[in-house]
Amino acid sequence: MSKSKESQAYLEVITGAMFSGKTRELHRQYSVFKSCHFNVQVFKRDIDQRYAQDEIVTHDGLRFAKQDVFIAKTVDDIERQIKKGTDAIMIDEAQFYDSSIVKKVDEWVDKGKIVVLTLLPTDYRGETFGPAGDLLAHADKITQVFGRCMFMENGLYCHKPATKTFRKGDVKDVVVVGGSELYEARCRQHHKIKDK
Ligand SMILES: [Zn+2]
Known part of the structure; x- marks a missing residue:
């Protein structure tokens, strides 16, 4: 890593x-x-994508070079695999790790690494998801992205900016990994409405 990269270290939460x-x-x-x-x-945390020859292709069709992708079930798994020469550490779905991640990301940034996380801030009930609150508080930069509310009434979608995750049906566990068959983006107003 060059000196100039070292001085660029920061924590960003998406x-x-x-x-x-x-x-x-x-x-x-x-x-x-x-x-x-x-x-x-x-x-x-795991790979549920199709493998291509030299790349990992996500369900959105995004390609990450295979040699850049690492499986880590725990924060210790991440730490164990960090290479000396790594400039940027990217962590997908950081809300699934335990609270020890908060201290660790600060340590990695202090050592000169850029750390970029994706974070689901709240679960389907609207409660803070694991270490999400502390990670947001520790971030140097927060990038917030929005979907569109998929609540439908009289044949029309709401389509306001969605900040909440709505779980369809009647599953009680907080962590249930699923896609659009189980979850949908909702605005604040329609997150409160029960499924039909
Ligand atoms: Zn809505």
């Missing part, structure tokens, strides 16, 4: 409800880092 494009924004920044020849490591 936050928004489900379907707001957090991973898309992460990928945009990943592409910028790569074009600057930064060494980047992208951490995910």
Whole structure:
């Protein structure tokens, strides 16, 4: 890492409800880092994507080079895999890690690493998701992205900016990984409305 990169270290949190494009924004920044020849490591809790020859393709069709993607179930898993020469650490879905992540990201930034996280701030009930509040408080930069409210009434979508994640049906567990069959983006007003 060059001196100039070292002095650029910061913590950025990309936050928004489900379907707001957090991973898309992460990928945009990943592409910028790569074009600057930064060494980047992208951490995910698991890989549910199709494998291409040399890339990992997300369900949105975003491509991360395979050698840049690392599986980490815990914060310790991340730390163990961080390479000395890494300029930027990217972590997808940081809300799923335990609270030890808050102290660790500060340490990594203090050591000169750029850290960029995606973060679902609240669960389907609207409660703070795991370490989300502390991560937002510690961020040097917060990038908020919005989806559009998918509540439908009389055949028309609301389509106001969505800041909440709504869970359809009647599942009680807080952490249930799912896609559009289970979740939808909702505005504040329509997040409160029960499913029909
Ligand atoms: Zn709405």
